[in-house]
Amino acid sequence: MSKYPADLRYTKDHEWARIDGKRAVIGITDFAVHQLGDITMVEPPKEGESHNRGTPIGTVESVKAVSDIYAPLSGKVVKTNDPLRDQPELLNEDCYDEGWIAELELSNLDESKELMTSEEYALYVKDQG
Amino acid sequence: MTQTKSGLVETRHLLHHEPPIFEQGAAGRSGASLPTLDVPEVSASTLFGDLHRDAEPSLPEVSEVDVTRHFTRLSRWNYAIDIGMYPLGSCTMKYNPKVNERMARLPGFAGLHPAQAEQTLQGALELMYRLEQVLCEISGFARVTLQPAAGAHGELCGLMMIRAYHQSQGRFPRKVLIPDSAHGTNPASVTLNQMECVPLKTSADGLLSAETVRAAVAQHPGDIAGLMVTNPSTLGIFEEHLAEISEIIHQAGGLVYMDGANFNALLGKVRPGATGVDVMHINLHKTFTTPHGGGGPGSGPVGVVEKLIPFLPTPTVEHKDGVYHLNYNRPQSVGRLRSFFGNFGMHVRAYTYIREMGGVGLTQATEMAVLNAVYLRALLHEEFPPVSDKPSMHEYVTSDKKLKKETSVQTLDIAKRLIDYGFHPPTVYFPLVVPGALMIEPTETESKETLDQFASALLAIAKEAHSEPDRVKHAPHQTALRRLDETKAARQPRLRWMPQG
Numbered sequence: 001m002s003k004y005p006a007d008l009r010y011t012k013d014h015e016w017a018r019i020d021g022k023r024a025v026i027g028i029t030d031f032a033v034h035q036l037g038d039i040t041m042v043e044p045p046k047e048g049e050s051h052n053r054g055t056p057i058g059t060v061e062s063v064k065a066v067s068d069i070y071a072p073l074s075g076k077v078v079k080t081n082d083p084l085r086d087q088p089e090l091l092n093e094d095c096y097d098e099g100w101i102a103e104l105e106l107s108n109l110d111e112s113k114e115l116m117t118s119e120e121y122a123l124y125v126k127d128q129g
Numbered sequence: 130m131t132q133t134k135s136g137l138v139e140t141r142h143l144l145h146h147e148p149p150i151f152e153q154g155a156a157g158r159s160g161a162s163l164p165t166l167d168v169p170e171v172s173a174s175t176l177f178g179d180l181h182r183d184a185e186p187s188l189p190e191v192s193e194v195d196v197t198r199h200f201t202r203l204s205r206w207n208y209a210i211d212i213g214m215y216p217l218g219s220c221t222m223k224y225n226p227k228v229n230e231r232m233a234r235l236p237g238f239a240g241l242h243p244a245q246a247e248q249t250l251q252g253a254l255e256l257m258y259r260l261e262q263v264l265c266e267i268s269g270f271a272r273v274t275l276q277p278a279a280g281a282h283g284e285l286c287g288l289m290m291i292r293a294y295h296q297s298q299g300r301f302p303r304k305v306l307i308p309d310s311a312h313g314t315n316p317a318s319v320t321l322n323q324m325e326c327v328p329l330k331t332s333a334d335g336l337l338s339a340e341t342v343r344a345a346v347a348q349h350p351g352d353i354a355g356l357m358v359t360n361p362s363t364l365g366i367f368e369e370h371l372a373e374i375s376e377i378i379h380q381a382g383g384l385v386y387m388d389g390a391n392f393n394a395l396l397g398k399v400r401p402g403a404t405g406v407d408v409m410h411i412n413l414h415k416t417f418t419t420p421h422g423g424g425g426p427g428s429g430p431v432g433v434v435e436k437l438i439p440f441l442p443t444p445t446v447e448h449k450d451g452v453y454h455l456n457y458n459r460p461q462s463v464g465r466l467r468s469f470f471g472n473f474g475m476h477v478r479a480y481t482y483i484r485e486m487g488g489v490g491l492t493q494a495t496e497m498a499v500l501n502a503v504y505l506r507a508l509l510h511e512e513f514p515p516v517s518d519k520p521s522m523h524e525y526v527t528s529d530k531k532l533k534k535e536t537s538v539q540t541l542d543i544a545k546r547l548i549d550y551g552f553h554p555p556t557v558y559f560p561l562v563v564p565g566a567l568m569i570e571p572t573e574t575e576s577k578e579t580l581d582q583f584a585s586a587l588l589a590i591a592k593e594a595h596s597e598p599d600r601v602k603h604a605p606h607q608t609a610l611r612r613l614d615e616t617k618a619a620r621q622p623r624l625r626w627m628p629q630g
Contacts, residue, residue, distance in 0.1 A: 088620065
């Protein structure tokens with residue numbers, strides 16, 4: 001799998017979103033996972049909660065640091081990846097598939113235009129780390 | 130430590146492998162000898178009924194020699210400030226002068242009971258009163274409370290006073306601005322006070338800019354409770370724009386809280402209370418040489434400007450007609466924050482240090498702390514470039530950025546390899562705004578020889594990272610235990626000993 005799959009959209013805070021109509025599955029990027037190192041705990045958002053884009057919705061903890069997960073898009077949390085609670089290593093193993101974090105019902109479809117494409121994100125992270 | 134021709138510390142150890150005490154000794158062995166029973170024996174099962182346990186507890190059966198050797202051997206695995214340099218940035222492990230310990234053990238202090246009558250506590254109250262006075266003089270605040278038990282507790286206390294101040298004026302603004310270079314405890318203190326953090330991004334030079342603060346204030350009109358700022362920041366640099374920033378906050382009706390954890394870089398140079406800061410905590414265990422870490426407890430006095438005095442925790446120590454007394458009659462106070470009078474033993478140690486050093490001595494200590502950090506930066510900057518071009522204060526923050534690009538060695542490997550060279554690693558992966566951070570604080574008491582040895586060790590590791598990276602990546606090699614699996618320890622912690630099988 002590519003480091004930054006082309007069918008996803010990306011944020012500056014290193015979240016990804018797989019947008020499908022009014023819904024989006026979200027997670028954190030390969031770059032974020034590598035910055036964090038071995039992840040030891042994930043606190044996914046709560047189902048039913050609504051969040052504005054850019055607000056913290058959960059946390060990821062690694063041996064190095066604790067980081068907030070920010071909502072890449074505004075919307076209501078309709079599903080969360082519960083196995084992550086017991087198997088945080090899923091994020092290290094496969095952050096775009098098994099390691100997804102939540103599914104959102106989007107409240108503002110226009111926002112997705114402001115996210116980065118895979119190429120844009122790859123350029124953006126080149127300057128980081 | 131002996132110095133070799135290479136400039137490195139030579140280390141030699143005879144360390145025993147040491148199993149848990151539960152796996153030592155033999156059935157029936159005991160370190161205690163009790164006198165013969167000279168009263169009628171009572172049956173425990175009759176006495177305790179169904180609370181009586183069926184089986185004997187499985188306690189270690191060991192002799193006095195077994196126990197003494199076990200713990201003495203374990204203690205030899207340890208590293209301490211009395212063994213070598215402890216370059217932890219942000220967590221400042223300072224030398225603890227032995228005279229402090231002597232003073233704290235004076236029978237008149239050590240033998241006190243905190244519930245004694247006020248008139249029999251006069252010496253202790255006088256010391257607290259004088260410590261408050263001298264901390265006011267040093268920090269530029271109108272009054273100081275000695276109650277908080279540590280830095281984060283001081284933050285909590287400071288924010289409670291900020292909240293009480295706003296509420297006394299019939300308001301309760303909720304937003305507290307916090308730059309991303311702050312200490313991690315700041316947001317927690319805000320949340321505990323039912324307020325909300327507004328994170329601020331620092332500029333490319335690592336400083337908080339007035340424009341950023343102005344923009345954040347404009348986004349929350351009428352709702353600014355205050356700003357929490359660490360100065361010098363966790364990047365070890367001085368917040369140059371703080372005076373202007375304080376003015377912006379004050380104009381918005383907010384108060385300025387300064388996290389004084391790094392006050393040891395400012396003693397005798399800057400009096401924050403006289404430069405626009407309204408509240409600040411001071412860590413006696415970082416700035417004023419009381420023990421830190423396992424040797425604690427900590428102590429985090431909080432200084433305030435005139436208008437916040439009514440809200441200080443109760444009781445305060447007052448002096449009237451030659452008598453010291455505790456004032457509980459403070460209707461606007463946020464209340465008592467600590468049982469009795471705070472960690473009094475730390476007050477004795479800090480006061481001893483301040484009186485011993487005097488104003489000139491404290492200023493020199495500040496200058497030496499900064500000089501030592503700047504010296505290390507000068508020795509190391511080519512292999513370990515500083516993360517900000519601004520001058521370093523008491524600590525020097527660098528990262529693995531250069532080494533990671535050229536080799537496969539990362540910050541964690543550097544930290545582990547330093548142990549083989551006889552040094553405690555510096556703070557790593559903090560502050561969070563710096564990927565792969567190495568945060569080095571030598572403090573004022575380290576000699577030039579020690580600083581040279583430390584720099585030589587880091588430069589040797591940088592060389593090894595190119596020539597034999599595996600040696601660095603599998604470090605430490607000379608410790609009693611090799612590199613531990615930190616991930617497994619975090620994911621599946623074994624918190625107590627369990628019998629095998």
